[in-house]
Amino acid sequence: MKKINSLFIYGIIIFASFYIVDAIALEKESHKFLNEKIIEQNKETLSAFLNSNLGFSDGIKQILNGQEVVVWFREGGRQEDEPVYSRSFNHFHDPLQPWYLAGFDKTFKSSLIWAQDQGTIGSLLGGDWSWKKARDSFHKGLTSINKTEKEKNLADTFRALGQIMHLIQDGSVPAHVRNDSHVYIDLFGKKIGKYHYEVWVNDNLQKINLSPQAFNKAIFNIIPEATAPIPIANIFDTNKYYMDGSNPEIATGSSIGITEYTNANFFSEGTIFKQYPHPSVADTNFQNIDFKNPEVVDAEDGKLDNRIYIRKVAGEQVQRLASLSYVSRDLIMKGFYQFSPLVLDDKVYEEYASKLIPRAVGYSAGLLEYFFRGKLQVTTVPIFYKNAIVYLRAKIKNITPNEIMRDGEFTLTYSYRPTGGNPDGSQDIWGQSPVSPSGTLLYDGEETVIDFWMPYPIPKENYDSAKFTLAFKGTLGNEVGAVIGKVHSLGEIKFGEEWDNGLIGNHAWGHTGYNLFGQNPDNGSTSNVIFEDTLVKDNIRYAGQTTARVNQSLIDYYYNNGQFRDILPILITPDTYLQFKIDAMSINAVPPAPPGQTNQWQYLMFHFNNGYNLQYSHGGQGVYLGSKTAYYDFSLGWIIVDNIYEAFKWVGITLPDGPLYLEGISLVQQLNLLGEPSAVEHHQHMEVDSIRIVEGKKQ
Numbered sequence: 001m002k003k004i005n006s007l008f009i010y011g012i013i014i015f016a017s018f019y020i021v022d023a024i025a026l027e028k029e030s031h032k033f034l035n036e037k038i039i040e041q042n043k044e045t046l047s048a049f050l051n052s053n054l055g056f057s058d059g060i061k062q063i064l065n066g067q068e069v070v071v072w073f074r075e076g077g078r079q080e081d082e083p084v085y086s087r088s089f090n091h092f093h094d095p096l097q098p099w100y101l102a103g104f105d106k107t108f109k110s111s112l113i114w115a116q117d118q119g120t121i122g123s124l125l126g127g128d129w130s131w132k133k134a135r136d137s138f139h140k141g142l143t144s145i146n147k148t149e150k151e152k153n154l155a156d157t158f159r160a161l162g163q164i165m166h167l168i169q170d171g172s173v174p175a176h177v178r179n180d181s182h183v184y185i186d187l188f189g190k191k192i193g194k195y196h197y198e199v200w201v202n203d204n205l206q207k208i209n210l211s212p213q214a215f216n217k218a219i220f221n222i223i224p225e226a227t228a229p230i231p232i233a234n235i236f237d238t239n240k241y242y243m244d245g246s247n248p249e250i251a252t253g254s255s256i257g258i259t260e261y262t263n264a265n266f267f268s269e270g271t272i273f274k275q276y277p278h279p280s281v282a283d284t285n286f287q288n289i290d291f292k293n294p295e296v297v298d299a300e301d302g303k304l305d306n307r308i309y310i311r312k313v314a315g316e317q318v319q320r321l322a323s324l325s326y327v328s329r330d331l332i333m334k335g336f337y338q339f340s341p342l343v344l345d346d347k348v349y350e351e352y353a354s355k356l357i358p359r360a361v362g363y364s365a366g367l368l369e370y371f372f373r374g375k376l377q378v379t380t381v382p383i384f385y386k387n388a389i390v391y392l393r394a395k396i397k398n399i400t401p402n403e404i405m406r407d408g409e410f411t412l413t414y415s416y417r418p419t420g421g422n423p424d425g426s427q428d429i430w431g432q433s434p435v436s437p438s439g440t441l442l443y444d445g446e447e448t449v450i451d452f453w454m455p456y457p458i459p460k461e462n463y464d465s466a467k468f469t470l471a472f473k474g475t476l477g478n479e480v481g482a483v484i485g486k487v488h489s490l491g492e493i494k495f496g497e498e499w500d501n502g503l504i505g506n507h508a509w510g511h512t513g514y515n516l517f518g519q520n521p522d523n524g525s526t527s528n529v530i531f532e533d534t535l536v537k538d539n540i541r542y543a544g545q546t547t548a549r550v551n552q553s554l555i556d557y558y559y560n561n562g563q564f565r566d567i568l569p570i571l572i573t574p575d576t577y578l579q580f581k582i583d584a585m586s587i588n589a590v591p592p593a594p595p596g597q598t599n600q601w602q603y604l605m606f607h608f609n610n611g612y613n614l615q616y617s618h619g620g621q622g623v624y625l626g627s628k629t630a631y632y633d634f635s636l637g638w639i640i641v642d643n644i645y646e647a648f649k650w651v652g653i654t655l656p657d658g659p660l661y662l663e664g665i666s667l668v669q670q671l672n673l674l675g676e677p678s679a680v681e682h683h684q685h686m687e688v689d690s691i692r693i694v695e696g697k698k699q
Contacts, residue, residue, distance in 0.1 A: 027198040031077030031166045033205050034357075038165065038364050039070045041212065049372050052699075054142075054154070055467060055487035065155040072155050076129065076162020077169075086125035090114040091170045094179050095237045095260045096245060096276065102237075104179060111176070112236040112259070115167045131232055134160035134371065135483050142471035142485040143411045145430040161371060164232070165364040171236050171258040172360035173198055174268035174352070178276055196269050200349040201357070208353045212362035216255035220370055223478065231478045232370065235363055245277030252316045258363050265316040266352055272322055272342045283314040284321060310342065320351040374476055374484030375399045379447075379698040380468065381577045382490050383639055384690060386533070387498050388457035392433070393577075393641060394470060395696070396448050398441035400477075400484070408438040408474015408482075412452040417465035428465075431456040438474055466490055491697030494570050495662075498690050499535045503528060508566040510559065512551045519550055524671075524681075526551045534583070537686040539669035546674040551684070556607070556664035569609070569661035572644050575696035578606060578614070579641045582634070584687035585618040589680045591671065598623055599672040602684055604691070606644075607664035610656060614647055616640065623670075628653070643696075665691060 039046065039060055047059020050069065056062040060070040067075070081088050092104035093111045102110040109121070115131055122128035134157050141153035170176045174197060201208065219234040237257035240250050241264055250256060251264035264278045273281060281287060289308060312318035322342040344352075377399045383391035392412065398405045412433040421427040433452035441448060458466050469487050476482035497505050503514055510516045511528040520526060524541040528551065539551035557568040585602050593599040601623035606614040613629040615622055622631055630651045634640050644662075648655055669684040 027202045028078045028081045030198065030202045030205060031080065031169060032074045033077075034169055034210075034361065034364070035077035035162050035165055036070060036074045037210050038212075038361055038368075039073045041210070041361070042365055042368065043070075046368065046372075053372075053375075053486055055469070064158075065151045067155070069158050072158035073162040073165070076159040076164075077166045079126070079159070080129065080163035080166035083126055090118075090125075091167060092176050092179060093171060093236055093259045094177060095239075095241055095257060095263050096243045098243075099233075099237070104181075106179075111167045111170060112233050115164050115232065115236070116230045129160045129163040131160075131164060131230055132481070134164065135481055138371075138485070139471060139473050139483045142469050142483070143413050143432065145413060145415075145432050147425055147428065161368065165367060168235055168258060168364050168367060169360040171363075172262055172356040174262055174266045174271075177259040177263040178268045178271045180268035180270045197344065197349050197352060200346065201353055204350070204353070208357050210361055211358050212365055213355075213358040214254045215362040215366035216253070217366065217369070219255055219257075219366075220478065230480075232367060235367060248278040248283070248315050251278075254362075258359060261316075261359060262356060265312065265318065266356065267322055267344060269344055272344070278315075279312050279318075279321060283312055285311045285313055307345065307347070309347070316355070318351060318355070320348045323348060373400060373403075374405075374472070374482060376470065376472065376484055376486040377698065378470055378486050378488050379575055379696045380488050380490060381579075381641065381694055381696045382458075382463075382493075383451065383579060383641055384460070384496070384498075384692060385457070385581070385639060387460045387500060389460075389463070389466070390454055390457045391451045391639070392454065392468060393449065393451050393696075396441070396450065396470070398443055398445065400443060402443055403477035404443065404475075405438060405441040405472060405484075406475050407440075407480075408472055410436045410438050410450060411471045411473075412468060413471070414454065414458070414466060414468045416458045416462045416467070419459075419461055421465075429456055438472060460493075460496075463490060463493070486699070488699040489697065491575070491695040493692065493694055494576070495567065495665075495691070495693035497692070498533060499530055499688070500533045503530055503535075505535075507555055508564050509553055509555055510564040511553045516552060516554075519552070521547050521549075523547045524549050528553060533689075535667075535686075535688040537667060537669055537684075537688070539671060539684040541671045541678070541682045543679060543681045544677045546677050548673045549671045551669040552666060553688075554664060554666040556666065558663070569663050570693060572608070572660040572662055573695065574643075574645045575698055576644050577641055577694050577696055578644055578647075578692070579639060579694060580604060580616070580691045581637070581639045581689040582616075582618070582687065583637050583689055584685055585621060585636060586685050587621065588683040591674060591678060591682055593672075599674060600670060600682065600684065601672075602669050602686060603667075604688075605664075605666045605668065606662060607666065609659075609661045609663055612648065612653070612655065612660075614642075614644070662693060 043060050050056040050059050050062065062069050089104050089108040091111045094102045099110055099112060102112065117132040118128040118130045122130060137153045137156040137160060141150055141157055144150035144153055219238060220231040222234045222238055234257060236259050238260065240256055241247065241260040248264045251260045263276065267279065307323040309320040310322045312321040323345050324342060377397040379395040381393040382389040383393055415428045415430045417428050431454060433454065436450050439448055467487065467489060469485060472484040474482065497507055499505055503511055512519050513526045514528055523545040527538040529536050535553065537551055537553065539549060541549045555564045555566045555568065557565050582604065587600060591599040602621045603615050603617040611628045613625060615629050616632050616634050618634055618636055630648050630653055667686065667688060669686060671682050671684065
């Protein structure tokens with residue numbers, strides 16, 4: 001085919017596009033069809049990912065911005081050719097050229113570069129629907145703070161991926177990788193141009209083989225050229241097939257770019273044995289054909305075919321690479337076969353499609369797998385203050401196989417339905433925590449722990465409706481600007497006390513002097529009162545007294561035959577956390593005691609089966625109760641959050657095999673027996689804001 005000036009073609013298409021809908025891109029329906037089939041082939045894996053990581057309920061059938069996810073992929077396949085007079089010129093990549101010259105006629109952007117970042121040019125020509133756009137839209141979708149924006153950005157993500165899939169599929173079209181213009185338009189019912197491979201595919205969608213060709217994910221581990229630094233460049237061109245075409249044998253396996261495979265093994269209509277080193281005459285049986293006794297390749301109907309097909313015998317085996325037409329059988333039989341030019345016919349196209357379409361399908365699926373490869377494991381623990389979640393503790397683990405996360409940031413977005421809010425989510429309250437640096441997370445390595453602050457605290461009564469989305473943006477493996485999302489919900493509140501319901505509280509508490517009697521002699525005073533949702537405890541022994549005095553608040557599985565058992569015992573798992581806030585724990589004067597001993601103590605104690613305890617005190621007011629107790633000094637006024645299993649581990653206590661149960665919680669003020677009367681009054685004071693046991697939820 002004689003090469004036509006690209007500006008001339010451009011002019012024809014612009015003119016024609018004002019009058020017809022499907023000008024150059026008769027294959028738009030092919031891309032819609034292929035994208036839909038690819039998504040359907042991978043629906044189980046993709047739907048499972050969307051449901052578990054993005055919080056969808058219907059996978060690829062989820063409605064976003066008015067259309068199903070699968071439709072956005074399908075529409076992306078169609079819309080990459082709109083407007084046809086501009087975008088389609090950026091759908092070419094010649095793998096035997098430097099990438100900056102690999103586009104159509106060395107004038108337009110290579111599809112490899114166009115797929116990565118379309119920038120301002122893309123915005124002028126139907127919008128930027130590149131990989132960069134897909135990543136940016138994905139991140140915006142994960143971090144949007146209203147339902148409308150979230151859905152639009154996620155829909156844009158799937159559409160952009162559909163448009164990149166279109167470009168990969170174009171990489172399986174010989175004309176697109178061999179700089180061969182191929183115009184075929186229907187202008188007022190008149191066909192203009194030459195029938196070509198893409199039109200044949202469009203006309204035969206129902207008969208082509210859609211089984212995916214194996215795709216080697218190791219392609220993404222190749223460091224790409226600086227001119228196209230995103231690893232998806234390797235789907236198109238790995239640079240393994242040399243620019244002089246001297247190693248065509250490399251262009252056969254599953255770890256080669258799709259344009260390299262197509263360029264080295266197939267003809268376009270205008271490049272049969274010319275312009276490109278391969279397929280060469282030496283790659284075929286062309287010089288060995290006996291035209292008087294030709295090898296009949298196609299004789300399914302039992303009759304002599306009127307075509308002789310040239311076979312590719314080196315590298316990728318192609319039985320119908322091109323055909324010789326019998327313009328005059330007698331002339332051919334006499335050796336004048338040069339008068340019957342080589343052409344690509346329906347049978348050639350059918351074989352081409354049988355090899356090229358499966359590769360396009362497999363490589364398109366590989367793109368999706370790469371985009372969504374990032375995976376996080378998140379364990380969430382809500383941290384409360386005044387019956388509202390004010391922080392969310394997230395333990396974050398990178399579970400992306402064999403890839404490091406680094407140089408990025410985490411953003412937490414959340415929403416909840418207010419009391420009486422519309423079930424459709426239209427009245428949900430949204431918020432976003434300040435961005436936090438990610439640090440470096442090795443694959444399956446140590447967790448990073450981040451406490452995300454809630455600018456809009458989530459009331460406890462709206463706990464069950466709360467939804468959280470954690471988004472990472474940074475470097476993942478070789479990809480700069482990668483994005484990972486993880487939607488998660490909250491675990492169970494196993495025990496919660498805010499002292500907002502009197503001394504009995506939300507649980508069956510016992511208090512000295514209130515419903516625990518006979519604990520003290522007449523040597524002082526004991527007080528337990530609620531003041532502004534805080535339990536205030538005072539234990540006073542008057543001056544001149546020697547006898548002991550105690551003030552307890554407790555719930556306990558065993559005490560007085562289970563009188564204050566409440567909901568105990570509570571099963572403790574490796575993801576169970578305690579949290580509390582105590583604002584005061586003081587004594588006015590420390591009683592005298594022998595060296596190394598104490599005659600007073602104040603603490604919060606958590607009691608477990610088999611005699612194990614966690615004791616929290618302040619300012620040296622704890623007491624030694626044996627080797628099965630872990631001792632911690634805490635800061636007043638802070639919300640203390642500890643993993644129970646880890647709290648024992650940190651101090652070297654190994655818990656026995658078997659289940660661990662919480663069997664009691666006690667707040668103790670104790671003034672112990674003195675050897676002689678004290679000259680001063682001893683006054684212990686404690687202010688307890690809240691105590692909780694929360695099950696972290698690992699997702």
